[in-house]
Amino acid sequence: MSKQASWELVPAANACFAGDPDRKIDPYLFSAEAVTALRVALATQRPLLVEGLPGCGKTCLAEALAAEIGWTFLCETITSRTRLEKLTVEVDHLSRLHDAQRAAAIGGAPALRADEAYYRPGVFWWAFDRDSASTHGLSADARQCGVCAALPGIERTRKAPPHGTVLLIDEIDKAEPDLPNDLLEPLDRRGFRLPNGKYVSASPERELLTVITTNGERELPQAFLRRCVRLVLDEPTPDRLVAIARKHYDGANRDRVEALAAKMTEFRAKAREMGRRPPGTSEFLDAVRACEALDVRISADDPVWRQVERAVLLKPGEPESATKADSESAA
Incomplete structure (x- = not known):
């Protein structure tokens, strides 16, 4: 599907997503400003930064769009403790320690697994390369049997498998000041490097729209703002x-x-x-x-x-x- 076709999926101005009670998704009325911003973000392949007061519909915009166009929806809510590794890949040091203690306590126990086995894919990994995220850390036998990890989000499909992903990074202004700058490389290159040096990058076959929300509680770096398409949700009349x-x-x-x-x-x-x-x-x-x-x-x-x-x-x-x-x- 071409880039133009992807942004043409966005509903028309003042169109309404009817909601999905089974998945607890409320109806959403798309404003003309939101529709234009969404189309520009898809056409330019830039993240969409949605600004506005709490309760103005920033989070609902991303979820309603994903449901309306049948794309996968992934979400990570930012806190003051969120680090880049939480979004890309975390190393499960606790599991590695348990394995080491088990190996030391039981004579003849197998050696520790490879370091890669302790990687835990974050939402960026799932959004960029769902196939490798879903099978990472599984044995060859498990992969051959079709076993895969559960998707950390809500998948909406129409008749065909979802062509793209809407990734919501919610409340970026809650993060420590360094996090927005840390996101520049993943957002620009649609990829990141694993601790072992391997690179995870977005699959060209799947579209991706990243939506980032802010309540304006903290000023964001200019370098971060320059890389975003901006949408301000004003108070409705x-x-x-x-x-x-x-x-x-x-x-x-x-x-x-x-x-x-x-x-x-x-x-x-x-x-x-x-x-x-x-x-x-x-x-x-x-x-x-x-x-x-x-x-x-x-x-x-x-x-x-x-x-x-x-x-x-x-x-x-x-x-x-x-x-x-x-x-x-x-x-």
Whole structure:
């Protein structure tokens, strides 16, 4: 399949992925900006960096696209402890130590396995070369019998085997400052070197789209940003919130949904005045679901609505500025 054909798989602007309840994938409404960014990323073979506040649909974008076009979906959520080896290949030192202790305790025990046997493929290995990742470390007999490791993700297929992979690197801004720069070579070359010197590279027969998300909690290196196609998911307008809600809850009371969507601008401003993160699309959908289930009127006179407003949209807690300052201080 040509590169042009791969980006033509992306749904049209304002198309909706209907969702997959069996796999617990929610519906997703593709904006015109998201569609363009996805097509550019596929056409240029560059990673797509998706920026926006928590709850705006960054993670759902990658998963919905994979499900819609029938590609394999792989995901790794970044933490402050994530290192490059976790994404490429880790050496299982603990298993190697156990084998060494067993060999020393039992006279005549077999020697340690080759170093390669202790490699544990990360998501980049699976995304670049699924065949070698699935059979790595297995004996020749096991390979001959068709044994393979389980895919660390969710595979979506249509009638034919999946042609490509959507790889999601979620919340890159949670990583230590060095990690984005460490990713430059794997992202540029679509490959990496194993500890034994061998090179794992992306198979030319399979397409790959890497989606990287950030909440903007930490500034990313310029060298990293230059290598990405960037997409900023802005706060949806009330009309778009109504459209999103209709896709998620088709039978919802339209007047109620419109009233709630109209109030989101007020809630966002109030949250910022209080030093808290403004409610995102996910909180809006939670509020719609709660109001539908409890038959709540969107009115200050309704005590249940005031509780929903406080519990879902203006959540009490520590101001965002204080939390962010504590996080930066700890880092």
